[in-house]
Amino acid sequence: MLKAVWMSDPHFVHQGEVLGYDPRVRLNAAIDHINQHHGDASFCVISGDMVNHGNAPDYQALRDHLDKLAIPFLPMAGNHDDRALLRAHLPLPATCMADFIQYSIQTPNGLIVCLDTQKKGSDAGEFCTKRSSWLREVLDNAGDIPVYLFMHHPPMPLGLPMQDRDRMQDGDAFLDLIAEYPCVKYIFIGHVHRAITGTMRGVPFSTMRSILFQTPAPRPEWDWNSFEPGKEAPNLGVISISGEAIILQYEQFCEQNLGLSTLCTD
Numbered sequence: 443m444l445k446a447v448w449m450s451d452p453h454f455v456h457q458g459e460v461l462g463y464d465p466r467v468r469l470n471a472a473i474d475h476i477n478q479h480h481g482d483a484s485f486c487v488i489s490g491d492m493v494n495h496g497n498a499p500d501y502q503a504l505r506d507h508l509d510k511l512a513i514p515f516l517p518m519a520g521n522h523d524d525r526a527l528l529r530a531h532l533p534l535p536a537t538c539m540a541d542f543i544q545y546s547i548q549t550p551n552g553l554i555v556c557l558d559t560q561k562k563g564s565d566a567g568e569f570c571t572k573r574s575s576w577l578r579e580v581l582d583n584a585g586d587i588p589v590y591l592f593m594h595h596p597p598m599p600l601g602l603p604m605q606d607r608d609r610m611q612d613g614d615a616f617l618d619l620i621a622e623y624p625c626v627k628y629i630f631i632g633h634v635h636r637a638i639t640g641t642m643r644g645v646p647f648s649t650m651r652s653i654l655f656q657t658p659a660p661r662p663e664w665d666w667n668s669f670e671p672g673k674e675a676p677n678l679g680v681i682s683i684s685g686e687a688i689i690l691q692y693e694q695f696c697e698q699n700l701g702l703s704t705l706c707t708d
Protein backbone atom coordinates (compact mmCIF):
# COMPACT_ATOMS: atom_id res chain seq x y z
CA MET A 443 0.00 0.00 0.00
CA LEU A 444 1.10 3.56 -0.69
CA LYS A 445 0.23 6.08 1.97
CA ALA A 446 0.79 9.77 1.22
CA VAL A 447 -0.23 13.02 2.87
CA TRP A 448 -1.55 15.93 0.80
CA MET A 449 -1.65 19.54 1.90
CA SER A 450 -2.46 22.55 -0.23
CA ASP A 451 -2.06 26.30 -0.43
CA PRO A 452 -0.08 27.18 2.72
CA HIS A 453 0.44 30.77 1.39
CA PHE A 454 3.36 31.04 3.80
CA VAL A 455 4.80 34.37 4.98
CA HIS A 456 7.73 34.58 7.40
CA GLN A 457 6.12 37.42 9.35
CA GLY A 458 2.68 38.98 9.56
CA GLU A 459 -0.55 37.40 8.45
CA VAL A 460 -2.59 36.55 5.39
CA LEU A 461 -6.28 37.45 5.43
CA GLY A 462 -6.23 37.53 9.23
CA TYR A 463 -4.54 34.15 9.73
CA ASP A 464 -1.00 33.38 10.88
CA PRO A 465 0.42 30.94 8.29
CA ARG A 466 3.22 29.82 10.66
CA VAL A 467 0.71 28.68 13.27
CA ARG A 468 -1.39 26.84 10.69
CA LEU A 469 1.58 25.15 9.04
CA ASN A 470 3.05 24.12 12.39
CA ALA A 471 -0.28 22.57 13.38
CA ALA A 472 -0.35 20.59 10.13
CA ILE A 473 3.26 19.45 10.61
CA ASP A 474 2.62 18.41 14.22
CA HIS A 475 -0.46 16.45 13.13
CA ILE A 476 1.43 14.68 10.36
CA ASN A 477 4.38 13.83 12.60
CA GLN A 478 2.09 12.54 15.33
CA HIS A 479 -0.31 10.51 13.18
CA HIS A 480 1.17 9.99 9.72
CA GLY A 481 4.89 9.45 10.17
CA ASP A 482 4.34 6.17 8.29
CA ALA A 483 3.38 7.99 5.06
CA SER A 484 5.90 7.90 2.22
CA PHE A 485 5.79 11.64 1.55
CA CYS A 486 3.70 14.81 1.74
CA VAL A 487 2.67 16.51 -1.50
CA ILE A 488 2.08 20.27 -1.19
CA SER A 489 0.02 21.32 -4.21
CA GLY A 490 1.21 24.88 -4.72
CA ASP A 491 0.98 28.42 -3.44
CA MET A 492 3.83 27.47 -1.14
CA VAL A 493 4.26 31.17 -0.23
CA ASN A 494 1.98 34.16 -0.55
CA HIS A 495 4.32 36.80 -1.98
CA GLY A 496 6.99 34.78 -3.79
CA ASN A 497 10.01 36.29 -2.01
CA ALA A 498 13.24 34.73 -0.71
CA PRO A 499 12.78 35.26 3.08
CA ASP A 500 9.41 33.54 2.89
CA TYR A 501 10.83 30.53 1.02
CA GLN A 502 13.74 30.27 3.47
CA ALA A 503 11.45 30.38 6.50
CA LEU A 504 9.10 27.91 4.82
CA ARG A 505 12.02 25.53 4.30
CA ASP A 506 12.96 25.85 7.99
CA HIS A 507 9.39 24.91 8.96
CA LEU A 508 9.03 22.05 6.47
CA ASP A 509 12.33 20.54 7.59
CA LYS A 510 10.51 19.64 10.82
CA LEU A 511 8.35 17.17 8.88
CA ALA A 512 9.15 13.56 9.73
CA ILE A 513 8.48 12.55 6.10
CA PRO A 514 9.86 13.94 2.81
CA PHE A 515 7.85 16.68 1.13
CA LEU A 516 7.17 17.36 -2.55
CA PRO A 517 6.69 21.09 -3.27
CA MET A 518 4.69 22.35 -6.25
CA ALA A 519 4.26 25.68 -8.00
CA GLY A 520 1.06 27.73 -7.75
CA ASN A 521 0.18 31.18 -9.05
CA HIS A 522 1.73 32.84 -5.96
CA ASP A 523 5.09 31.06 -6.38
CA ASP A 524 8.37 32.11 -7.95
CA ARG A 525 9.88 29.14 -9.76
CA ALA A 526 13.52 30.21 -9.35
CA LEU A 527 13.17 30.94 -5.63
CA LEU A 528 11.19 27.75 -5.04
CA ARG A 529 13.94 25.78 -6.76
CA ALA A 530 16.64 27.61 -4.79
CA HIS A 531 15.10 26.95 -1.38
CA LEU A 532 13.10 23.72 -1.57
CA PRO A 533 14.27 20.21 -2.48
CA LEU A 534 13.05 18.83 -5.82
CA PRO A 535 13.29 15.31 -7.26
CA ALA A 536 15.99 14.59 -9.85
CA THR A 537 13.26 14.03 -12.45
CA CYS A 538 12.26 17.71 -12.29
CA MET A 539 12.17 19.62 -15.58
CA ALA A 540 14.83 22.33 -15.92
CA ASP A 541 12.40 25.17 -16.67
CA PHE A 542 9.36 24.07 -14.68
CA ILE A 543 8.52 22.63 -11.27
CA GLN A 544 7.21 19.46 -12.90
CA TYR A 545 8.38 15.94 -12.01
CA SER A 546 7.41 12.32 -11.41
CA ILE A 547 7.98 9.97 -8.47
CA GLN A 548 7.99 6.20 -8.87
CA THR A 549 6.31 4.21 -6.12
CA PRO A 550 5.51 0.48 -5.84
CA ASN A 551 1.84 1.42 -6.41
CA GLY A 552 2.24 3.63 -9.44
CA LEU A 553 3.59 6.91 -10.65
CA ILE A 554 2.99 10.21 -8.83
CA VAL A 555 3.20 13.09 -11.33
CA CYS A 556 3.31 16.67 -10.03
CA LEU A 557 2.51 19.22 -12.75
CA ASP A 558 3.40 22.89 -13.06
CA THR A 559 0.32 24.84 -14.19
CA GLN A 560 1.67 28.31 -13.42
CA LYS A 561 1.16 31.09 -15.95
CA LYS A 562 3.69 33.75 -15.06
CA GLY A 563 2.11 37.03 -13.97
CA SER A 564 -1.39 35.58 -13.84
CA ASP A 565 -3.64 34.01 -11.22
CA ALA A 566 -5.02 31.76 -13.95
CA GLY A 567 -3.00 28.75 -15.08
CA GLU A 568 -1.71 27.31 -18.33
CA PHE A 569 -0.11 24.13 -19.62
CA CYS A 570 2.23 24.98 -22.47
CA THR A 571 3.52 22.73 -25.26
CA LYS A 572 6.77 22.06 -23.43
CA ARG A 573 5.00 20.85 -20.30
CA SER A 574 2.38 18.84 -22.19
CA SER A 575 5.08 17.16 -24.34
CA TRP A 576 6.89 16.16 -21.15
CA LEU A 577 3.65 14.76 -19.70
CA ARG A 578 2.87 12.87 -22.90
CA GLU A 579 6.28 11.21 -22.79
CA VAL A 580 5.82 10.25 -19.13
CA LEU A 581 2.38 8.77 -19.86
CA ASP A 582 3.66 6.95 -22.96
CA ASN A 583 6.39 5.38 -20.84
CA ALA A 584 4.00 4.53 -17.99
CA GLY A 585 2.18 1.93 -20.12
CA ASP A 586 -0.07 -0.02 -17.73
CA ILE A 587 1.39 1.53 -14.58
CA PRO A 588 -1.25 3.59 -12.76
CA VAL A 589 -0.59 7.35 -12.75
CA TYR A 590 -1.84 9.86 -10.18
CA LEU A 591 -1.69 13.52 -11.18
CA PHE A 592 -1.29 16.47 -8.82
CA MET A 593 -1.80 20.00 -10.17
CA HIS A 594 -2.45 23.45 -8.78
CA HIS A 595 -5.03 24.86 -11.21
CA PRO A 596 -8.18 22.92 -12.12
CA PRO A 597 -8.43 22.33 -15.88
CA MET A 598 -12.24 22.67 -15.83
CA PRO A 599 -14.92 24.86 -14.20
CA LEU A 600 -16.04 23.55 -10.82
CA GLY A 601 -19.18 25.62 -10.31
CA LEU A 602 -17.20 28.23 -8.35
CA PRO A 603 -17.82 31.55 -10.18
CA MET A 604 -14.95 33.41 -8.49
CA GLN A 605 -12.34 30.65 -8.81
CA ASP A 606 -13.43 29.28 -12.20
CA ARG A 607 -12.16 32.39 -13.99
CA ASP A 608 -8.67 31.60 -12.63
CA ARG A 609 -8.61 27.97 -13.72
CA MET A 610 -6.14 26.56 -16.27
CA GLN A 611 -6.61 28.32 -19.60
CA ASP A 612 -7.36 25.97 -22.49
CA GLY A 613 -8.04 23.20 -19.99
CA ASP A 614 -9.87 21.23 -22.71
CA ALA A 615 -6.56 20.56 -24.45
CA PHE A 616 -5.19 19.17 -21.20
CA LEU A 617 -8.28 17.00 -20.70
CA ASP A 618 -8.04 15.78 -24.32
CA LEU A 619 -4.49 14.65 -23.60
CA ILE A 620 -5.45 12.87 -20.36
CA ALA A 621 -8.36 11.15 -22.11
CA GLU A 622 -5.88 9.33 -24.36
CA TYR A 623 -4.29 7.61 -21.37
CA PRO A 624 -6.38 5.17 -19.30
CA CYS A 625 -3.37 4.83 -16.99
CA VAL A 626 -4.37 8.18 -15.40
CA LYS A 627 -6.41 7.07 -12.39
CA TYR A 628 -6.94 10.21 -10.33
CA ILE A 629 -6.35 13.97 -10.38
CA PHE A 630 -5.61 15.89 -7.16
CA ILE A 631 -6.13 19.66 -7.50
CA GLY A 632 -5.25 22.70 -5.35
CA HIS A 633 -5.92 26.43 -5.80
CA VAL A 634 -9.65 26.61 -5.03
CA HIS A 635 -9.35 26.37 -1.20
CA ARG A 636 -12.45 24.16 -1.06
CA ALA A 637 -13.10 20.43 -0.94
CA ILE A 638 -14.86 19.28 -4.12
CA THR A 639 -14.92 15.84 -5.67
CA GLY A 640 -16.31 14.45 -8.90
CA THR A 641 -15.32 12.98 -12.24
CA MET A 642 -14.24 14.69 -15.46
CA ARG A 643 -14.47 12.60 -18.64
CA GLY A 644 -14.58 9.58 -16.38
CA VAL A 645 -11.46 10.45 -14.40
CA PRO A 646 -12.09 11.02 -10.69
CA PHE A 647 -10.73 14.16 -9.12
CA SER A 648 -10.64 15.90 -5.74
CA THR A 649 -9.72 19.40 -4.65
CA MET A 650 -8.42 20.30 -1.20
CA ARG A 651 -9.03 22.96 1.40
CA SER A 652 -6.15 25.30 2.10
CA ILE A 653 -4.25 24.68 5.29
CA LEU A 654 -4.51 28.48 5.81
CA PHE A 655 -7.83 30.05 4.74
CA GLN A 656 -10.95 28.74 3.00
CA THR A 657 -13.15 30.18 0.28
CA PRO A 658 -16.90 30.28 0.98
CA ALA A 659 -19.43 28.12 -0.85
CA PRO A 660 -20.76 29.74 -4.07
CA ARG A 661 -24.11 30.42 -2.35
CA PRO A 662 -24.83 32.87 -0.85
CA GLU A 663 -23.21 34.65 -3.79
CA TRP A 664 -20.00 36.56 -3.14
CA ASP A 665 -17.26 38.30 -5.11
CA TRP A 666 -13.68 39.32 -4.35
CA ASN A 667 -14.87 42.73 -3.08
CA SER A 668 -17.14 41.14 -0.49
CA PHE A 669 -14.81 38.17 0.11
CA GLU A 670 -14.23 37.01 3.65
CA PRO A 671 -12.52 33.70 4.42
CA GLY A 672 -14.94 30.82 4.85
CA LYS A 673 -15.66 29.49 8.32
CA GLU A 674 -14.65 25.88 7.69
CA ALA A 675 -11.65 24.47 9.53
CA PRO A 676 -8.62 23.60 7.40
CA ASN A 677 -8.01 20.05 6.21
CA LEU A 678 -5.19 17.97 4.94
CA GLY A 679 -5.60 14.79 2.93
CA VAL A 680 -4.47 11.28 3.69
CA ILE A 681 -4.26 9.20 0.52
CA SER A 682 -4.12 5.40 0.53
CA ILE A 683 -3.53 3.49 -2.70
CA SER A 684 -3.78 -0.27 -2.60
CA GLY A 685 -4.55 -2.55 -5.52
CA GLU A 686 -7.24 -0.70 -7.46
CA ALA A 687 -8.50 1.25 -4.43
CA ILE A 688 -7.70 4.94 -4.05
CA ILE A 689 -8.96 6.41 -0.79
CA LEU A 690 -8.74 10.06 0.24
CA GLN A 691 -9.52 10.99 3.83
CA TYR A 692 -10.14 14.68 4.46
CA GLU A 693 -8.68 15.20 7.91
CA GLN A 694 -9.08 18.23 10.17
CA PHE A 695 -5.83 19.02 11.98
CA CYS A 696 -6.81 22.08 14.03
CA GLU A 697 -9.75 24.21 15.12
CA GLN A 698 -11.17 26.77 12.69
CA ASN A 699 -9.96 29.73 14.77
CA LEU A 700 -6.38 28.54 15.33
CA GLY A 701 -4.04 31.31 14.21
CA LEU A 702 -6.86 33.82 13.71
CA SER A 703 -5.16 37.12 14.46
CA THR A 704 -8.06 38.68 16.37
CA LEU A 705 -7.63 35.93 18.95
CA CYS A 706 -3.86 36.37 19.23
CA THR A 707 -2.36 38.14 22.20
CA ASP A 708 1.23 39.18 22.55
Ligand SMILES: [Fe+2]
Pocket residue numbers: 490491520521522594632633634
Ligand atom coordinates in the same frame (compact mmCIF):
# COMPACT_ATOMS: atom_id res chain seq x y z
FE1 LIG B 1 -3.56 29.38 -6.21
